[in-house]
Amino acid sequence: MKQDSNIPYKIYLEESEMPKSWYNLRADMPVKPAPLLNPETFEPMTAEELGTVFCDELVKQELDNETAYYPIPQEIRDFYKMYRPSPLVRAYCLEEKLNTPAKIYYKFEGNNTSGSHKLNSAIAQAYYAKNQGLKGVTTETGAGQWGTALSMACAYLGLDCQVYMVKVSYEQKPFRREVMKTYGASVTPSPSETTNVGRKILEEHPGTTGSLGCAISEAVEAATSQEGYRYVLGSVLNQVMLHQSIIGLETKAALDKYNITPDIIIGCAGGGSNLGGLIAPFMGEKLRKEKDYQFIAVEPASCPSLTRGKYAYDFCDTGKVTPLAKMYTLGHGFIPSANHAGGLRYHGMSSVLSELYDEGLMEARSVEQTAVFEAAKMFAQVEGILPAPESSHAIRVAIDEALKCKETGEEKTIVFGLTGTGYFDMVAYGKFNDGEMSDYIPTDEDLQPGFDSLPEIPNQ
Amino acid sequence: MKQDSNIPYKIYLEESEMPKSWYNLRADMPVKPAPLLNPETFEPMTAEELGTVFCDELVKQELDNETAYYPIPQEIRDFYKMYRPSPLVRAYCLEEKLNTPAKIYYKFEGNNTSGSHKLNSAIAQAYYAKNQGLKGVTTETGAGQWGTALSMACAYLGLDCQVYMVKVSYEQKPFRREVMKTYGASVTPSPSETTNVGRKILEEHPGTTGSLGCAISEAVEAATSQEGYRYVLGSVLNQVMLHQSIIGLETKAALDKYNITPDIIIGCAGGGSNLGGLIAPFMGEKLRKEKDYQFIAVEPASCPSLTRGKYAYDFCDTGKVTPLAKMYTLGHGFIPSANHAGGLRYHGMSSVLSELYDEGLMEARSVEQTAVFEAAKMFAQVEGILPAPESSHAIRVAIDEALKCKETGEEKTIVFGLTGTGYFDMVAYGKFNDGEMSDYIPTDEDLQPGFDSLPEIPNQ
Numbered sequence: 001m002k003q004d005s006n007i008p009y010k011i012y013l014e015e016s017e018m019p020k021s022w023y024n025l026r027a028d029m030p031v032k033p034a035p036l037l038n039p040e041t042f043e044p045m046t047a048e049e050l051g052t053v054f055c056d057e058l059v060k061q062e063l064d065n066e067t068a069y070y071p072i073p074q075e076i077r078d079f080y081k082m083y084r085p086s087p088l089v090r091a092y093c094l095e096e097k098l099n100t101p102a103k104i105y106y107k108f109e110g111n112n113t114s115g116s117h118k119l120n121s122a123i124a125q126a127y128y129a130k131n132q133g134l135k136g137v138t139t140e141t142g143a144g145q146w147g148t149a150l151s152m153a154c155a156y157l158g159l160d161c162q163v164y165m166v167k168v169s170y171e172q173k174p175f176r177r178e179v180m181k182t183y184g185a186s187v188t189p190s191p192s193e194t195t196n197v198g199r200k201i202l203e204e205h206p207g208t209t210g211s212l213g214c215a216i217s218e219a220v221e222a223a224t225s226q227e228g229y230r231y232v233l234g235s236v237l238n239q240v241m242l243h244q245s246i247i248g249l250e251t252k253a254a255l256d257k258y259n260i261t262p263d264i265i266i267g268c269a270g271g272g273s274n275l276g277g278l279i280a281p282f283m284g285e286k287l288r289k290e291k292d293y294q295f296i297a298v299e300p301a302s303c304p305s306l307t308r309g310k311y312a313y314d315f316c317d318t319g320k321v322t323p324l325a326k327m328y329t330l331g332h333g334f335i336p337s338a339n340h341a342g343g344l345r346y347h348g349m350s351s352v353l354s355e356l357y358d359e360g361l362m363e364a365r366s367v368e369q370t371a372v373f374e375a376a377k378m379f380a381q382v383e384g385i386l387p388a389p390e391s392s393h394a395i396r397v398a399i400d401e402a403l404k405c406k407e408t409g410e411e412k413t414i415v416f417g418l419t420g421t422g423y424f425d426m427v428a429y430g431k432f433n434d435g436e437m438s439d440y441i442p443t444d445e446d447l448q449p450g451f452d453s454l455p456e457i458p459n460q
Numbered sequence: 461m462k463q464d465s466n467i468p469y470k471i472y473l474e475e476s477e478m479p480k481s482w483y484n485l486r487a488d489m490p491v492k493p494a495p496l497l498n499p500e501t502f503e504p505m506t507a508e509e510l511g512t513v514f515c516d517e518l519v520k521q522e523l524d525n526e527t528a529y530y531p532i533p534q535e536i537r538d539f540y541k542m543y544r545p546s547p548l549v550r551a552y553c554l555e556e557k558l559n560t561p562a563k564i565y566y567k568f569e570g571n572n573t574s575g576s577h578k579l580n581s582a583i584a585q586a587y588y589a590k591n592q593g594l595k596g597v598t599t600e601t602g603a604g605q606w607g608t609a610l611s612m613a614c615a616y617l618g619l620d621c622q623v624y625m626v627k628v629s630y631e632q633k634p635f636r637r638e639v640m641k642t643y644g645a646s647v648t649p650s651p652s653e654t655t656n657v658g659r660k661i662l663e664e665h666p667g668t669t670g671s672l673g674c675a676i677s678e679a680v681e682a683a684t685s686q687e688g689y690r691y692v693l694g695s696v697l698n699q700v701m702l703h704q705s706i707i708g709l710e711t712k713a714a715l716d717k718y719n720i721t722p723d724i725i726i727g728c729a730g731g732g733s734n735l736g737g738l739i740a741p742f743m744g745e746k747l748r749k750e751k752d753y754q755f756i757a758v759e760p761a762s763c764p765s766l767t768r769g770k771y772a773y774d775f776c777d778t779g780k781v782t783p784l785a786k787m788y789t790l791g792h793g794f795i796p797s798a799n800h801a802g803g804l805r806y807h808g809m810s811s812v813l814s815e816l817y818d819e820g821l822m823e824a825r826s827v828e829q830t831a832v833f834e835a836a837k838m839f840a841q842v843e844g845i846l847p848a849p850e851s852s853h854a855i856r857v858a859i860d861e862a863l864k865c866k867e868t869g870e871e872k873t874i875v876f877g878l879t880g881t882g883y884f885d886m887v888a889y890g891k892f893n894d895g896e897m898s899d900y901i902p903t904d905e906d907l908q909p910g911f912d913s914l915p916e917i918p919n920q
Contacts (some may be wrong), residue, residue: 009541015468028607081469082553082844092543093616113846113881155841156553175635175886179846181893182837184853377642381615382544386573386639421573423883426635433641 003092010087011254018085019249020072022242024061025280026352027068028287030094030360033238033351034064034326037313042458045323050397052224053231053238057128061239072124073131079123079156080246083112088254089418095402102405106386106418107251107278110172113179114149116388116420117274118234121243122149126157127231135228136160138192140215143169143343144176144236145388145420148433151185162229164192164218168209176424190215197221197319212346213318213332220321227380235271236316236325236350244277252281262293264401266416268393269297269306272350278417279362286361295362296401297353298393299370301441305330305349306357306364309405309446313457314348319348324455328355332455339440341369341447342389346451367396368439373432375399378424385414388420390427391406463552470547471714479709480532484521486812487528488747491819493698494786496522497773502918505783510869512684514699517588520701529691530702533591539583539616540706543572548714549878553842555862562865564858566878567711567738568845573639576848576880577734578609578694581703586613586621593723594740595688596620600650600675603629603803604636605848605880607692607714611645611901621645622689624652624678628669628737636884649676652885657681657779658734672806672854680781693733696785696810698774704737711875712741722753724861726876728853729757729766730803732810738877739822746821751775755822756861758853759815760832761901762800765790765809766817766824768907773917774808784915793913795880799900801829801888802849807910812847827856830898833892835859836882848880 003009026032035044048057061070072080091104109117115261128232136159141147147163154161163185168179170189180187190210191198197217199208208214214234223231234240255262263267265282267275275297285291297306309328316322318332336345349357356362369389374390378399387395398416406411422429432439463469486492512854521530532540569577589597589604594621601607607623614621623645630637630649635720640647649656657677663670668674676693694700703753709920715722722754725742727735735757745751759766769788776782778792796805809817817823829849836852838859839845847855858876864870882889891897 003538011470056890069812077842113840113883115883154842174890178886178890178893179883182840182846184841184888294821345495358520380573380642381644384573384616386614386642423573423575423635423639426638429642430634430638433638 006184007090007258008209010089012087012259013085013250015081017253019081019246020077020252021069022072023115023245023284024064024068024070024242025245025284026238028066028284029355030287032065033355036323036325039315039324039455053220055132055134055230057126057131058125058239061242062237073127075125076127083119088110088251091383091429094320094379094458097378097382097427098399098402101409101411102402103154103411104402105415107247108418109247110385110388110418110421113229114145114152116145116149117244117277118146118149118409120246121150121234121273122153123239124243126150128155128158130157130159130228131336134150134230136162137230137232138162138219138223139232140162140164140212140219141236142166142426143173143424144180145186147187147272148176148179149234150232151180153181154185162222163187164190164215164222165189166210166215166393167210167211173424178340179360190218190282192218197321205426209319213333216322217319226393235273235383236348238352240273241276241280241350241352244273245280247274247277247417248280248282251278260413262415263412264294264296264414266296266298266394266397266414267342268417268419269282269299269349269353270388270390271346272353274417274419276350276353279373283356283361284455296397297357297362297364298397299364299392300344301366301368302342302440303330303336303345304366305347306368310451310454311354311358312454314454316348319357324457327351328357330447331450331453337440337442339438341431341437342392342425344393365397368437368441370437372396373437383416388422389416389425391417391419394418462556463724467550467718469552470549471718472547473545473710473713475541477713478540479706479713481529481746483705483709483740484524484530484534485705485744486525486698488744489815490747491815491918492525493815496783496785497914499775499784502668508750513587515592515594515690517591518585518699521702522697524824525628529712533587533891536544536583536587541580544706545710548711551647551843554839555804557838557842557868558859558862560862560866561869561871562862562886563871563873564862565875566717567707567875568878569707570848570881574605574609574612576609577707577737578606579612580706581694581700581733582609582613586610586617586619589690590617590619591685594690596622597692598622598679598683599692599694600624600672602626602672603633603855603884604640605803607645607647608636608639609694610692610871611640611643614645615643618916622682624650624675626650626670626675633873633884649780652676655681657781671778676777677779677781693711695733695806696808697813700733701736701740701810701812703784704733705740707734707877708740708742710780711738719765720873721874722875724754724874726756726758726854726857726874728804728850728877728879729759730850731780731806734877734879736810736813737796741819743816745887755832756857757824758824758827758857759824760800760804761794761828761899763790763805764826765807767826770911770914771814771818772908772914776808784917785790785811787811788817790907791913792870792912794910796899797902799898802885802898803890804850804853825857828901830892830897830899832856833897840874845878847878848882849885851879854878
């Protein structure tokens with residue numbers, strides 16, 4: 001096995017080298033992301049309005065487009081020490097397998113029980129809730145990654161955690177449900193009889209197995225109807241991207257330590273939290289014209305919000321209880337095909353990333369799922385880590401770019417985000433192993449019902 | 461959160477500090493472990509006899525009671541770099557939760573896709589098979605931890621991997637099966653129609669859901685009946701303990717780096733591979749009278765081979781196709797109660813550990829499973845890692861010892877082995893969460909059928 005004498009397989013920062021502040025990319029954006037709008041007045045949401053749903057400090061972070069660095073509170077830094085710094089791994093074995101002159105690195109966020117990067121924001125959001133003297137938080141979860149992360153953070157801080165879990169996952173993926181319960185969370189299958197919006201949905205669609213959009217609506221209602229509770233969300237929001245900047249800051253510190261400058265930075269994109277966090281400090285340099293990088297967002301061909309969506313104001317949920325966000329969206333009425341196996345099934349995309357993409361500062365690619373699982377299997381076999389289907393979207397494009405380098409002979413340095421592990425995704429892997437997985441690319445007609453659900457905004 | 465200013469949460473060795481040799485504890489044992497016997501002649505097994513089942517180099521390692529250090533081949537060291545060094549973690553949060561003056565450390569072996577320490581020996585055994593020019597290896601697996609580790613190692617080296625998986629696990633725990641298949645292994649539910657011993661068992665016990673002992677018998681037959689194949693085993697054997705010494709060597713190097721001397725070292729014990737590997741270099745110091753430590757082996761009350769077994773020659777498998785090993789055993793006919801949730805269900809114990817225990821150099825404790833899951837849940841909530849049920853046996857006793865320190869005020873330093881994660885054990889956690897888990901301590905009468913199965917050895 002070849003190994004550059006001065007570059008270890010895995011770069012771990014020392015505790016003393018870990019970032020002490022989060023970085024707020026919005027501070028360096030010449031054009032700020034569009035503000036959240038009140039869906040009734042179409043006026044920008046005020047801190048007061050947002051404060052009924054979110055914790056005060058998180059509202060501040062959500063609205064703050066100016067402060068570049070937020071010191072990370074000591075208690076959050078202590079929690080980070082339990083599973084961070086995460087390793088930046090040189091993919092020597094993958095490079096050898098591909099016989100490419102490219103140098104490939106991945107930032108691996110899966111070495112924790114939640115199995116993903118979601119914990120970085122979960123602990124921050126739980127901390128601010130606790131700090132405000134709240135009793136607990138509510139949230140939704142699909143397959144359970146975010147719910148698991150939040151339940152871990154709440155257990156650590158002694159905060160109540162109420163999770164609305166999409167019913168089909170609650171029933172068919174009981175393992176993550178049990179992880180959440182082991183961490184003391186209460187987990188309710190959604191739609192449920194515990195909320196007005198849940199009861200309404202059940203009445204209109206008896207026997208429905210639920211959706212992420214429904215679960216968001218229920219969790220928001222649960223937060224606003226209980227004394228001492230607030231709602232928290234694992235992606236899409238500006239505050240989440242702020243917390244996730246820890247990924248990019250650690251990555252940059254590790255690269256700088258060894259004088260490595262990446263050419264291409266790649267991340268999978270669902271709501272955008274991982275990608276946004278990974279690229280933040282690098283994009284900051286690009287915006288400040290200090291350095292240039294190529295950024296690639298990778299999304300599923302079956303849920304192509306960046307590559308085929310519209311840049312428009314839309315609701316963040318199906319039940320239309322949230323504010324309006326300007327984003328690349330397939331419409332809040334969009335429902336991914338049952339054929340689609342993994343996560344990354346959200347109809348919209350972070351406003352920050354949407355703005356950057358719209359300005360041409362970042363590229364986007366869509367990939368089909370059998371090609372994604374092929375990349376996942378190859379990666380698992382040579383690098384030893386069984387990747388999450390979501391993360392494997394980034395692996396796919398990293399491999400594609402490395403193979404291009406093989407053609408051209410270029411020794412590009414490629415960095416991608418390996419957001420998590422696939423241990424709870426073995427049903428999808430099993431389908432792939434048995435040759436039962438197929439691809440699906442929606443036609444323009446398939447996408448139309450989602451676009452038809454877009455709200456009409458005066459003067460947009 | 462208190463933190464000793466000079467001790468990080470997690471101690472990671474540098475690549476350059478990683479052990480370059482395995483340590484063979486037998487070299488320092490004044491009384492060597494008893495040799496394997498041929499079950500027909502009752503003579504010690506020769507290298508030639510063992511060579512029909514195991515690879516040549518592994519036979520050499522198995523029989524070598526003299527060589528203290530084995531250099532680790534470069535290709536294995538490269539593989540180790542993919543997931544090692546594993547962190548030695550200071551359990552600051554657990555200490556705070558227990559309000560104990562004790563200092564608790566754990567060596568965490570679960571940060572890899574196999575989810576346990578098993579990978580340390582899997583790659584070594586696969587490497588020597590490859591090096592001997594073999595086509596592939598066969599093995600058995602229960603819930604799938606060892607099979608997963610072996611399939612990962614074989615995928616990396618391009619070796620065929622045939623796994624006999626206990627049928628009840630094959631059917632009820634399909635996830636690990638799919639992980640193995642993703643790594644290219646063929647997985648056969650045992651007992652099967654593919655071997656003579658399998659067919660015989662199926663004829664005698666139609667509808668049986670299998671056992672580890674049956675699966676061993678099938679895997680051994682499969683290895684010896686195919687050209688270019690050998691059998692490999694994940695625990696019990698001397699060679700496995702040699703490879704697993706990497707755990708203890710890293711632990712010792714990390715402790716030495718910070719001038720920490722442990723008072724108590726604790727590990728769970730099934731076949732003994734993890735415990736043996738963890739304590740090896742420390743036990744070496746004790747045997748050489750350089751230092752003294754307290755060692756505690758922890759086993760389930762429902763499968764108490766050390767605390768209630770007999771020190772006698774016994775078969776390693778149910779089908780009686782293996783050599784005889786002298787060990788603490790419940791008899792190869794022992795079947796753990798269906799009540800027993802986790803691993804650690806093997807009837808015997810490593811010959812090396814058996815000898816050390818018999819000489820009083822190591823203690824053993826048995827613990828009941830609800831107490832184990834209570835410890836697991838507490839640990840998960842404060843330390844953030846969801847532990848394997850097996851590892852949680854060690855957690856239980858580490859907590860018990862830390863609570864004793866609270867009583868006495870002693871500031872003991874406790875080190876325990878956290879062998880793996882519980883992500884594939886959520887059915888057991890679910891039972892515990894729902895209050896449906898109970899304890900079971902076999903009566904002397906319950907244990908008698910196992911003891912009745914012990915073979916009669918002349919002059920024993």
